[in-house]
Amino acid sequence: MDEPDTAAILPEDLLSSSSTDDPPAEAPGATCSAPPPPRTCRVPVSVEPVLFLSMFSLALQAPLSTQYLWDRISEDLGYNGSKRAECSNGSVEPDPLQKEVETLTAHWNLYINVGGFSVGLLVVPLLGSWSDVGGRRPVLILPNFGLALQAVVYLVVMYLKLPVVYFLVGRLLSGLSGDFNAILAGCFSYVADVSDNKSRTFRVAVLEACLGVSGMLASIIGGQWRRAQGYINPFWLVLATNLASALYAYLFVRESVHPDPSARLFTSRHHKAVWQLYSTGGVSAEAGSPLHRSKLWLYTLCFFLVVTVHFGSRELYVLYELSSPLCWESALIGWGSAAQNLAYLSSLLGLKVMQRCLQDSWIALVGLASNMTGLVVFSVANTTQLMFTGYGLCFLFMASTPVLRSKLSKLVDPSEQGALFASVACVESLCYLVGSSIFNSLYPASLHFMKGFPFLFAAFILFIPAGIIGALQCLDQRREHRDSSLS
Template identity: 55%
Template structure:
């Protein structure tokens, strides 16, 4: 019989003290902080970019109502309409440029993260956002052509884009939560998005008014660099046993396809498809109305300055925080599906108010109603997550990221084209259209709950 191995040899070769420190340091950081930091930067940039396009293009066409303090003309100015149209179109070009690249990168990276872990994808997507904001800084500081913003969007999309970062965050929550707690955990994650977005919006609005555009972009860059370093060295990996896997392989695309094509116990392809359709419609209206809200507020008759736009954007993000409390309370007496229906009712009512808003008070009334409207998205994500195996969460959330990308493209194409086309007869018509479209997901979610009381998503693999 072999002699027993000494204790220190049985444990393996001695390790450098720095190895143990690094391992401990990389094991405690929650994913909520990743999305908090990244969303702060994105929420700071999005209205900032729209306002920069508005003022930059306004200067080029000779429109004199482009001061950062607001104060646009009290009558409809043809040049103002030209600036609105140009800004809408450039927003469309920027979003469209990254869509096709992001569509393929998201479906490639999501299933890859099921094998190698969530950390590599979080690092890649965060670094892509860093590159995008660097390009924006160069455009603003050097007065480069606004077309260079398209380049920044492409670089970001190639590395996964914000939608992949968001999808990976939700996949990480699905990895470590139970089916019972998943809806509330996802609402908590969205509340983190809301808090960061609200803080960024208030700070950005005041900062633009005081110092212009460049300094807020620098803050956004600092936040994204911090996010990238946090993902690389602090984030707690949620995949139990990460393995090496090739990135550039068609197998990852097949895994996404198999979610819908391969039947398995407890999986309902019908539920997957219908809930993804409902999510697509909700996100399309969400992105589309947020896209045009800043234009709607900048122009007559509201004529908001950057400070009021910041408060409005903060009110939008307040929905995430209110939604967490709303979900916790309503879950005491209602099923998740009916909680989503209540949320959609508030969403529809808020958009109707927006479509009629001619004063600041009425616009903020619409924001108040919409603050109860965002519970529907964590409910749908949680229902979808319960439909698939634990090893398919990355593939599922990459599919959700694709749906998010398609909805963003549809929203940008529809709303940024519809808004200038309807200025002459009803400026708030796109909001009214969005309210009618939201009736469709309301019907879908209600029908699935009423006519299929034994849905397959109640069976889980966990």
């Protein structure tokens, strides 16, 4: 039997089942004294367009920012390696200036990301946990304005040719508003509010597919546009897209929780709620058992390792492709980013097919195997054909993260979804910070012995979550078999 279309279910219709703050049901024949919450739009809508537009702006901006840093640093150092005929010849030693440009670009990426994500690490759990009582919509609107302000700062730097250190100012302003991770927390919490356990994995995968499709479109557009008109015009689109996302959330997205106007944002209660979830295991029936708390921590560890590899290695793709022996131009970099983001959509389709015959844990293992295989190929890629082969082998690499999000969501009570996804958003901020620090430091350090070593290192890291997920699934199957034999 087909699953119900949960996207068409209005959040207001599910408030009675998803919020623990609702009053008890009235006796038969009683009338409701409180009017229903006002509706801003009669058309059923959800948060997928918010995530799509926000991701579009981020995916359009990220590779262009790296390329702009590369060009500005190359200009300052007098490096013009992209025009050298021997750049694509692997037998020729690269210009020493190229290594210096690569190192400085990687380090500036590190400084900018560490600054932004370290601030977001404090702000994201605050906003995410507050949305349980204050409402989801503000968490969807405020970070988009922060990202728009970051785009304004970047445009000023490009127009006036200011030092690249001002990029860090833009990232800090975005981090203070919650950054993109706050939007992720709000969107996934919203989906948890309006979906049931049966459909949640697929609904989460739909959100992640929105990330991939928007990223694919932005990568194609950004690469072609930058080659034709430079950097400034694409960044105007980044600004417009963030403003459009905030406007859509304000006008069309309906609230999925009953907001409390008296709820305070700046209080330690929100951070304590996140910690209490992991220290006590939540309020569910099995929360007191050590196994339940262990599952929360272990699945969170798996999520941390997988996402750290995703974000840490992704930042190196542009650097890896810009330098010899690949020496890709902007358009080809755009196609490479599009191929990577296409895996979000292929992972969604693969997850839907595999759910017919496999349990979620085995689907996650298939996704991890796809990711590891692609990373090994990237580590030795010295031709364009081999690089795209690696992208092709990663066609299921995003099948693991929606499974992990769904498993975490099912381990806690419906009243704790906001606190849970606040902690997940906090973990994602930490993933950005750790991934950026490790991989942007490892890449220049490994240039002298193996340029693709960071990708090989990432593949080995993924063996850890694969082992944990497989072990937990085997334990669950043994327990189910033992319970069924006893009954």
